[in-house]
Amino acid sequence: MLLSPFFWANLLFWPVVIYGGLCLFFYFFQDYFFFRPEMLPKHFEYRYPFPFTEHTFDMEDGGIINALHFKVPNSQGVVFYLKGNSRSLKGWGKFAKDFVGKGYDFFMIDYRGFGKSRGRRTESILFNDAQTVYKWLSSEYPEERIVVYGRSLGSGIGARIASWNRPRMLILDSPYLSFLYQIRQYAWWMPLKYLLRYQLRTDQFIKKITCPIFIIHGNKDRLISYKQGKALHELSADRSTLITIEGGGHNNLPDFPEYHEHLYDILNEQEALVMYTK
Numbered sequence: 042m043l044l045s046p047f048f049w050a051n052l053l054f055w056p057v058v059i060y061g062g063l064c065l066f067f068y069f070f071q072d073y074f075f076f077r078p079e080m081l082p083k084h085f086e087y088r089y090p091f092p093f094t095e096h097t098f099d100m101e102d103g104g105i106i107n108a109l110h111f112k113v114p115n116s117q118g119v120v121f122y123l124k125g126n127s128r129s130l131k132g133w134g135k136f137a138k139d140f141v142g143k144g145y146d147f148f149m150i151d152y153r154g155f156g157k158s159r160g161r162r163t164e165s166i167l168f169n170d171a172q173t174v175y176k177w178l179s180s181e182y183p184e185e186r187i188v189v190y191g192r193s194l195g196s197g198i199g200a201r202i203a204s205w206n207r208p209r210m211l212i213l214d215s216p217y218l219s220f221l222y223q224i225r226q227y228a229w230w231m232p233l234k235y236l237l238r239y240q241l242r243t244d245q246f247i248k249k250i251t252c253p254i255f256i257i258h259g260n261k262d263r264l265i266s267y268k269q270g271k272a273l274h275e276l277s278a279d280r281s282t283l284i285t286i287e288g289g290g291h292n293n294l295p296d297f298p299e300y301h302e303h304l305y306d307i308l309n310e311q312e313a314l315v316m317y318t319k
Contacts, residue, residue, distance in 0.1 A: 063231070064231055064232065064236060067228065067231060067236055068236045068238070071236075071237070071238060071239070072162065075126060075194075075220075075239060076126050076127075076152075076154065076155075076162075077126060077127040077128070078127070078128070078129065078152075078154045078155040078156075079127075079128045079129040079131065079132070079155065079156065080129070080154070080155070080156065081129055081130075081131060081156045081157050082157075083157055085131070085156075085157065087109060087130065087131065087134060089111070089134055089135075089137065091111060091113075091137065091138070091141055092111065092112060093109050093110060093111040093112070093134075093137070094109075094110045094112075095107070095108070095109055095110075096108040096109075096110060097157075098170075098173060098174060098177070100160065100169075100170060100173065102160065102161075102166075103160060104153055104158075104159060104160025104161065104166070104170065105153075105157070105158055105159040105160060106150050106151070106152075106153070106158050106170050106173075106174060107130065107150065107151050107156050107157035107158045108130075108148060108149060108150040108151070108174065109130050109134055109137075109147075109148070109149050110146070110147075110148050111134075111137040111140075111141050111146060111147040111148075112141075112146045113141045113144065113145070113146060115144075116144060116145055116146045117144045117145055117186070117308070117309070118145055118146070118182060118185075118186030118187060118188060118209060119145060119146040119147070119148050119178060119181075119182050119186065119187055119188070120140045120145050120146070120147050120148065120188045120190050120308075121148050121149075121174070121175060121178055121187060121188065121189050121190065121199075121202075121208075122136065122140075122147060122148065122149040122190045122192065122195070123149075123150070123171060123189070123190065123191045123192065123195030123196075123198045123199045123202075124149060124150075124151075124192055124193075124194070124195050125192050125193035125194045125195060126193065126194035128155075129151055129155050129156030129157075130149060130150075130151050130155075130156045130157075131156065133149060134149065136149075136295070137149070139295060139301065139304065140308075143304065143305050143308050143309060144308070144309065145188070145308060146182075148174075148178060150170070150171070150174055152167060152170070153166065153167075153170065163238070164238065164239045164240060164241065167198055168198065168201050168202070171198050171199075171201070171202050172202060172205060172206075175187075175189075175202050175205075175206060179206070184206065184207050184208055184209070185207075185209050186209060187208040187209055188208060188209050188210050188211075188212065188308065189202055189203050189208045189210070189211045189212070190211075190212045190214065191211070191212070191213050191214065191216065192214040192215065193214065193215050193216075193217075193264075193265065193291070194241075196213045196214065196215065196216030196217065196243060197216070197217065197219075197220070197241030197242070197243045197246070198241070199211060199212075199213065200213065200216070200243045200246035200247050200250065201241075201246050203246070203250045203252060203254075204246045204247075204249040204250050207251065207252060208252055209252065209253075210252050210253045210254070210255065210307070211250060211252055211253070211254045211255070212254075212255045212256075212257065212304075212307065213243075213254065213255070213256045213257070213270070213273065214257050214258075214294065215257070215258055215259065215262055215264075215265050215270070215291055215294070216243055216256060216258070216265070216269065216270055216273055217241070217243060217265045217269050218243055218244045218269045218272055218273060219240060219241060219242045219243060219244055219245075220237060220239045220240055220241045220242075221233055221234065221237055221240060222244075222269065223265060223269070224237065226266075243273060244272070244273065244276060247273055247276055247277045247281075248276060248277065250277065250280065251280070252280070253280060253281075253282075254277055254280050254281035254282070255281070255282050255284060255307050256270050256273055256274050256281055256282070256283045256284065257270075257284045257286065257294065257300065257303065257304075258270030258271070258283070258284070258285060258286065258289070259285075259286045259287075259288070259289020259290050259291065259293070259294055259297075260285050260286070260287060260288070260289065261288055261289060261290050262289065262290055262291045263290065263291065264290075264291040264292075265291060267285070270283060271283060284303050286299055286300055287299070
């Protein structure tokens with residue numbers, strides 16, 4: 042007995058509707074999957090055991106970027122730290138100690154929708170905000186004294202900024218090849234090429250960077266795989282150094298003494314840059 046076309050149409054209808062609904066939900070609400078911000082009231086007061094100043098940048102489109110600037114006497118330069126996708130400066134500011142203790146000033150921003158920063162957030166806006174702040178920093182420090190540091194989500198933004206400018210160096214901490222590569226591991230069943238509104242092509246940006254690049258990655262990172270950091274190194278082998286933290290995961294690299302030893306050598310030992318600056 043042949044089944045009617047209506048039977049097959051009815052059988053396929055609900056799976057198609059459900060699949061389409063999930064794709065639409067992902068497209069319109071993907072910010073909620075990628076970003077986990079902590080918002081702070083405008084009057085919130087940051088408290089840290091070392092000196093800092095707070096800055097507010099008013100963007101042309103009405104957006105606001107909040108930043109913290111930690112300074113040490115006779116600093117060797119400044120680290121422009123582009124953070125990960127969660128919380129706010131209230132929690133991330135603690136990482137300043139890893140850099141001020143090594144003789145560097147430390148500058149960090151909250152992306153729009155995080156902390157006291159406000160405004161609409163898109164990929165191009167993330168890049169433009171970071172570039173606007175970098176230009177301000179370059180008016181305070183010569184570029185050869187600016188270190189761009191991109192951590193996790195911030196690694197793609199940091200690579201974009203380094204490709205547009207000439208900082209002293211770029212440090213990528215637990216970086217990804219691209220958002221498409223990263224998200225495909227979890228949503229391989231979706232047409233991500235058409236749905237994804239954030240591309241963050243670190244793999245493309247890194248090809249245009251002329252400064253020395255240091256890639257720090259834990260080989261037990263279960264969120265952003267170590268092989269992505271390794272692949273980025275292979276794409277820029279003539280300019281980059283891959284530093285492997287044995288046993289390191291995604292959120293615990295500062296717990297390893299090796300991380301601080303390598304960071305100190307990178308920031309303070311001129312010999313570490315000789316092969317890249319000839």
